[in-house]
Amino acid sequence: MQKTLKQEWLSNPRGDFLSGLVVALALIPEAIAFSIIAGVDPKIGLYASFSMAVVSAFAGGRPGMISAATGAMALLIVHLVKDHGLEYLLAATILTGILQLIAGYLNLGNLMRFVSRAVVTGFVNALAILIFMAQLPELTNVTWHVYAMTAAGLVIIYLFPYVPLVGKVIPSPLVTIVGLTIVSILLGLDIRTVGDMGQLPDALPVFLLPQVPLNFETLQIIFPYSVALAIVGMLESMMTATIVDDLTDTPSDKNRECTGQGYANIATGFLGGMAGCGMIGQSVINVKSGGRTRLSTLTAGILLLIMVVFLSDWIRQIPMAALVSVMIMVSVGTFSWDSIAKLKTYPVSTNIVTVATVITVVYTHNLAIGVLVGILLAAMFFANKVGRYMAVTSALSGEGARTYTVSGQVFFASSEKFFGSFDFKEVLDKVVIDLSRAHFWDISAVTALDKVVLKFRREGTEVELIGMNEASATIVDRFGVHDKPEEVEKLLASH
DSSP: OHHHHIIIIISSHHHHHHHHHHHHHHHHHHHHHHHHHHTSOHHHHHHHHHHHHHHHHHHOSSTTOOEEOOHHHHHHTHHHHHHHOHHHHHHHHHHHHHHHHHHHHTTGGGGGGGSOHHHHHHHHHHHHHHHHHHHGGGGSSOOHHHHHHHHHHHHHHHHGGGSTTHHHHSOHHHHHHHHHHHHHHHHTOOOOBGGGGOOOOOSOOOOOOOOOOOSHHHHHHHHHHHHHHHHHHHHHHHHHHHHHHHHHTOOOOHHHHHHHHHHHHHHHHHTTOOOOEEOHHHHHHHHHTTOOSHHHHHHHHHHHHHHHHHSHHHHTTSBHHHHHHHHHHHHHHHSOTHHHHGGGTSOHHHHHHHHHHHHHHHHHOOHHHHHHHHHHHHHHHHHHHHHHTOEEEEEEEETTEEEEEEEEEESTTTHHHHHTTSOSSSOOSEEEEEEEEEEEOSHHHHHHHHHHHHHHHHTTOEEEEEOOOHHHHHHHHHHOOTTOHHHHHHHHHHO
16 A cells, blocks of 8 residues: 555655646636636636535546536536526535446446547547647737747747757746746746736635525526536546546556546535536646656645645736647647548548547537447447347258258347348248357347247247357347247237
8 A cells, every 4th residue: 555655646746736736727727717617716617626626536436527617517607607696506516526436336437438539639639629629719900029938938948858858857837837927927928827817816726605595496596507517527537637647557447547537526516616527638647747646636736726826926927828829739649640640541430530629629619429329330330340240141941941040240230130130031941040159139039030920920930040059049038029928919909
């Protein structure tokens, strides 16, 4: 246990502290922007980002991942805040955490294995596009100083790592933010700063109970929002954890991450913050800046609170151009450029899933909807592909007898093909159906088998089933009717 604690907390202290500092700086404008989207005071998003980061550092299942207030969650709570107010948002945030706790203990994190690589690639590319698009307002209708500062920031970010000694020690995004802030102050540039985004809080968050009636009517109001927040939050967090897994070549505990998100949202609701989840952009910044352990996440949360409460006079002078250059770096680094080249070599179905996920996310600005579309398309293509591998061959096995041999998977996508493979018009005394190379998966398959057997019998042909494996026999015995005379009569009577 001691070894695990050291590995997860103290194996990379310098890199974790510096990366946590960079993430904390980058969290400030985003938390304020998401608060504005949700229609709440900026401190609601900032308190949420602090709480989510600190609690998930201890309870989360992915060391090095950053959780905070996010745009996807903010979009879901707009109407709740507008129609019922902040107190109901806090209550919904707590209920969201409770639902995520239940999901974690039910091991729903294992459902991530149903998300294909094509969906993950589409998700990542869409996120990169959204991150870049989110920077455009800061680059529109501005003076040349902003473009110059942004360009200078990108030059520092990409070239500073080549500086001997210090280039490998200090994260280049941190150098960019500090350097451009100093230049902006010294030159007295009239450009947009963090202080222009909104009022920073001047006090630490305190424990409070949402002032809502504890009755069924309140539950009716917040429950639909909490369910949506819980699903979107877990989905985005699981995807973020998967991406951090890939970036660091280390595994994560998805079920623990579900419960970790639950604890974080419960704490956030009681501290006056809005619901949050894993942030891909900030997590990528953390990893690329050298963050690897839980210490980086804890550092980001604590430094964020210290900066906005005690160092706000300095923080509000950071030019937005510096943060824009960092986020552009994140956007470029997040996009899977290899996926473009692989469009020529990957199957068409894989490309369709990837592109559909990207288009849906970019069009709806909702990562969860895009992922669900990708998962559904991937499932449909998979079912269609497996269904094509089912085949039925036949041969005369004696005078007045024919043996049909079924090979492959029989389920809803191949059941019609299975039924259509038999010649019911052929005059035969006996039909043998060899199922030793087949597997029956669902009710559609069992129903198709019933129809085949009953149709042959109706034509006066004796039917014998041979070679059925144990799993198929179990489902056929349970749901099939061809060997149950009373059920057959009911079936025929219904027609």
